[in-house]
Amino acid sequence: MSENKKLKLAVYWASACGGCDVAITHLHEKVLDLAAAADILFWPCAMDFKYKDVEEMPDGHIDVCIFSGAIRTSEHEHFAKLLRQKSKVMAAYGACSCMGGIPGLSNVTTAVESMSRACLESPSTLNKDRTLPALSADVPEGTLTLPVIWDTVKSLRQVIDVEYFIPGCPPSPEITWAAIEAIVSGKLPAPGSVIGGNKSVCDECKLEKKNEMRVGEIKRMWQIKPDTSQCLMEQGLVCIGPATRGGCGALCTNVMMPCRGCYGPVEGVDDFGAAMLSALASVIDSNDEKRIAEVVDSVPDPIGTFYRFSLPESTLRRRKIAKEGV
Amino acid sequence: MSNFEPTIACFLCNWCTYAAADHAGSNRKTYHSGIRIIRTPCSGRVEPDMVMKAFREGADGVLVCGCHPGDCHYVEGNYKTERRMRLLGRMLEQFGIEPERFRLEWVSAAEADRFIELVNEMTEAVRKVGPMELTSEAVLASEKGGAK
Numbered sequence: 001m002s003e004n005k006k007l008k009l010a011v012y013w014a015s016a017c018g019g020c021d022v023a024i025t026h027l028h029e030k031v032l033d034l035a036a037a038a039d040i041l042f043w044p045c046a047m048d049f050k051y052k053d054v055e056e057m058p059d060g061h062i063d064v065c066i067f068s069g070a071i072r073t074s075e076h077e078h079f080a081k082l083l084r085q086k087s088k089v090m091a092a093y094g095a096c097s098c099m100g101g102i103p104g105l106s107n108v109t110t111a112v113e114s115m116s117r118a119c120l121e122s123p124s125t126l127n128k129d130r131t132l133p134a135l136s137a138d139v140p141e142g143t144l145t146l147p148v149i150w151d152t153v154k155s156l157r158q159v160i161d162v163e164y165f166i167p168g169c170p171p172s173p174e175i176t177w178a179a180i181e182a183i184v185s186g187k188l189p190a191p192g193s194v195i196g197g198n199k200s201v202c203d204e205c206k207l208e209k210k211n212e213m214r215v216g217e218i219k220r221m222w223q224i225k226p227d228t229s230q231c232l233m234e235q236g237l238v239c240i241g242p243a244t245r246g247g248c249g250a251l252c253t254n255v256m257m258p259c260r261g262c263y264g265p266v267e268g269v270d271d272f273g274a275a276m277l278s279a280l281a282s283v284i285d286s287n288d289e290k291r292i293a294e295v296v297d298s299v300p301d302p303i304g305t306f307y308r309f310s311l312p313e314s315t316l317r318r319r320k321i322a323k324e325g326v
Numbered sequence: 327m328s329n330f331e332p333t334i335a336c337f338l339c340n341w342c343t344y345a346a347a348d349h350a351g352s353n354r355k356t357y358h359s360g361i362r363i364i365r366t367p368c369s370g371r372v373e374p375d376m377v378m379k380a381f382r383e384g385a386d387g388v389l390v391c392g393c394h395p396g397d398c399h400y401v402e403g404n405y406k407t408e409r410r411m412r413l414l415g416r417m418l419e420q421f422g423i424e425p426e427r428f429r430l431e432w433v434s435a436a437e438a439d440r441f442i443e444l445v446n447e448m449t450e451a452v453r454k455v456g457p458m459e460l461t462s463e464a465v466l467a468s469e470k471g472g473a474k
Contacts (some may be wrong), residue, residue, distance in 0.1 A: 108420060270375060271374075271378065273417075274374040274375035274414075275375065277410065277413055277417065280413070281406070281409040281410040281412075281413045281414075282406050282409065282410065284409045287395070287402060287405040289408065292405075292408055292409050293412060295409075296409060296412045296413045297412075297416070299413060299416075302413060302420060303417055303420045314378075315378040315382055316378050316381065316382060319421050319422040320421060320422030320423060320458075320460055322422065
């Protein structure tokens with residue numbers, strides 16, 4: 001990154017919704033500052049490039065690649081590896097890339113099950129011939145192919161080496177800008193760093209903890225009208241804030257929406273979901289076996305609650321696949 | 327399958343079940359040898375992640391044992407265990423881990439025989455379910471491209 005040369009930037013998306021690309025444009029007029037500081041060599045979501053443009057670059061040509069999305073197909077992995085080869089620095093951008101994100105929840109199913117749900121079973125699908133996408137099809141112009149979908153969704157670092165992690169679903173404009181400033185100025189933190197807050201979401205949340213934390217009953221959002229001054233967890237809502245890295249400014253909890261953990265675990269936590277599960281279970285206000293069972297069993301969908309954005313990065317990574325046709 | 331010997335990781339509270347296992351040993355009682363005992367200061371020390379790591383590292387079953395309700399050396403550690411492990415149990419089922427593989431039991435220091443019975447019973451139950459064979463690493467490695 002010599003000073004008389006503009007920074008060479010690439011932006012790519014794998015298994016993602018596109019929200020991360022929108023988050024970059026969410027910088028508003030600062031996007032112009034970005035364009036002034038960097039040449040964007042590749043950004044399929046926003047500009048017209050072809051894959052061969054990347055293939056033809058010399059190795060290490062790109063200074064920084066901002067990579068959003070999880071790795072779910074052969075194409076994602078191929079491109080992650082190709083961009084790794086062509087980039088000096090890889091930054092995982094957004095929850096999917098950092099931890100597997102929402103697509104990562106597919107790790108409770110298999111590729112066949114997901115496909116069948118999407119193409120055959122979902123109530124809004126009409127597919128009388130039960131057609132499923134084929135990996136290749138012969139047409140007059142030649143053979144068309146599709147990438148292979150794997151059973152297991154992975155985070156970016158499970159496939160290639162990654163220097164920086166910028167979490168969030170999507171990362172906030174402040175965090176995005178902080179990361180870009182660091183990249184442009186060359187004042188990057190040590191490789192392996194997460195660019196985000198250093199404390200938990202609770203630290204940034206303005207809601208007040210009024211009592212000693214005791215949860216008598218687990219409630220869902222639709223069951224109560226939350227008190228707008230009191231900690232949501234105290235009110236019985238499952239809020240993942242205590243285990244989640246801040247940096248988002250507690251956007252959700254400040255509008256009475258419990259935290260879902262998109263910024264990932266706070267520093268030093270191995271297994272995000274297990275840590276939060278443990279924290280929640282400890283504050284359940286009962287020592288009676290029957291009552292404990294009632295409260296615990298009212299927690300909806302434990303994997304979806306505690307690993308909403310992080311299942312591929314969990315200790316067990318995915319559901320055990322039963323052998324032979326079970 | 328018949329010669330499959332399950333490995334069961336046992337997290338035993340120092341104040342009760344660990345002493346029970348110790349008694350069983352000093353009384354020269356025999357029981358299934360596939361257990362791996364991990365002594366903890368209290369069953370409340372057992373974090374859910376420790377159970378999951380045990381499975382990931384190759385345990386076919388995990389047994390967590392603590393003091394009977396009301397008997398906790400630290401007053402309410404075992405109640406916390408009860409809440410955590412029950413919630414964890416539900417999550418493990420979502421991970422495809424059969425309920426036979428994970429148990430929470432209360433065994434006092436005086437119940438050496440009950441500990442033996444428990445270990446033998448759980449071993450047989452896990453033997454029926456078969457080896458754990460966690461797919462996570464295996465699947466990642468076998469899929470095209472595989473893990474890093």
